[in-house]
Amino acid sequence: MSVHTKKRLTKVSIGEEEFSIPTKEAKAILSLVKSVKKAHAMEDSVSWDKVYSDSYGDTPRWAVSLRGARSKENMSQKELSKKTGIPVTTISKYENGGREISEKQAKKLAKALKSASRSL
DSSP states (O other): OOOOOOOOEEEEEETTEEEEEEHHHHHHHHHHHHHHHHHHHHOSOOOHHHHHHHHHTTOOHHHHHHHHHHHHTTOOHHHHHHHHOOOHHHHHHHHTTSSOOOHHHHHHHHHHHHHHHHTO
16 A cells, blocks of 8 residues: 655745745746746736746646646546556556547546545
8 A cells, every 4th residue: 555645845936935946846837937928028918838838738628627626636547547447557648638538538637537526
């Protein structure tokens, strides 16, 4: 049985606010904040598409959404695999945009992620 370990957190200040975020994610989050600040300095509004493409490149939105939903539930790919019966390698490909999600698989993923959020 695997042991769930706590994620290492890094304190990050953005403006006057301080946040504790997973160390592994800190670089990406700070990069996103910097790109938004830079864009704001150049113009009054920033398009979501611009911020998204600066942060995630060509990765499809559904792939980032799946990873975000799984992370929100504090669930590993292995745990999601056990709940859905979808192999870990396939979930990884979904999250990296390397493979499209079929309707059948999307329903399995949604059901597993919904049940995880209800149990909190």
